[in-house]
Amino acid sequence: xxxxxxxxxxxxxxxxxxxxxxxxxxxxxxxxxxxxxxxxxxxxxxxxxxxxxxxxxxxxxxxxxxxxxxxxxxxxxxxxxxxxxxxxxxxxxxxxxxxxxxxxxxxxxx
Amino acid sequence: xxxxxxxxxxxxxxxxxxxxxxxxxxxxxxxxxxxxxxxxxxxxxxxxxxxxxxxxxxxxxxxxxxxxxxxxxxxxxxxxxxxxxxxxxxxxxxxxxxxxxxxxxxxxxxxxxxx
Numbered sequence: 472x473x474x475x476x477x478x479x480x481x482x483x484x485x486x487x488x489x490x491x492x493x494x495x496x497x498x499x500x501x502x503x504x505x506x507x508x509x510x511x512x513x514x515x516x517x518x519x520x521x522x523x524x525x526x527x528x529x530x531x532x533x534x535x536x537x538x539x540x541x542x543x544x545x546x547x548x549x550x551x552x553x554x555x556x557x558x559x560x561x562x563x564x565x566x567x568x569x570x571x572x573x574x575x576x577x578x579x580x581x
Numbered sequence: 582x583x584x585x586x587x588x589x590x591x592x593x594x595x596x597x598x599x600x601x602x603x604x605x606x607x608x609x610x611x612x613x614x615x616x617x618x619x620x621x622x623x624x625x626x627x628x629x630x631x632x633x634x635x636x637x638x639x640x641x642x643x644x645x646x647x648x649x650x651x652x653x654x655x656x657x658x659x660x661x662x663x664x665x666x667x668x669x670x671x672x673x674x675x676x677x678x679x680x681x682x683x684x685x686x687x688x689x690x691x692x693x694x695x696x
Binding site: 475477479502503505512513514515516517520559561563567568569570571572573574 | 585612614616621622623624625626629631639671673677681682683684685687688689690
């Protein structure tokens with residue numbers, strides 16, 4: 472079993488829809504939770520960073536962490552075609568090693 | 582700032598050849614790492630370094646070698662290329678504090694094909 476599981480998609484939604492992206496993990500030692508966005512043929516870039524359970528908002532993006540269920544989510548409101556990318560969750564347990572999910576490929580259709 | 586730079590952008594190797602992928606950062610980050618990205622596999626950590634002179638293995642280190650003689654540079658060496666090493670390679674740097682790695686800045690990647 473992989474430490475981090477993420478549905479690779481692809482996921483295709485119409486512009487303006489609310490998008491929900493999710494990861495589950497098995498190691499309760501993970502303390503830091505991140506979402507990276509990767510455009511085609513580019514390196515990933517950090518989108519959101521959370522530490523505790525609960526929600527964190529940044530504009531149209533909301534990161535949610537449920538440590539009791541070992542489940543993290545990223546919500547995108549009012550999705551735009553420019554949000555089309557691969558979204559990767561990444562988890563860290565204070566051991567200076569990030570573990571990434573497989574990435575979900577998202578397309579927002581105009 | 583240039584951020585994280587990687588060279589070359591593309592490379593084709595024959596089985597058994599060796600080469601070095603270059604990575605440099607100008608943000609004075611102590612932490613640097615190498616990942617490979619394969620379809621359906623996400624990013625997998627190859628090697629990482631927490632400072633000049635200190636390196637350690639990640640999840641998939643076999644067939645790769647690293648060294649860190651300066652804070653700025655972190656080259657990745659393929660010792661004897663195999664088709665299984667066909668992948669996109671990303672270098673990243675970050676500051677770390679109290680054993681925690683914070684935001685990683687990624688380079689643009691090197692696309693490697695081994696025939």
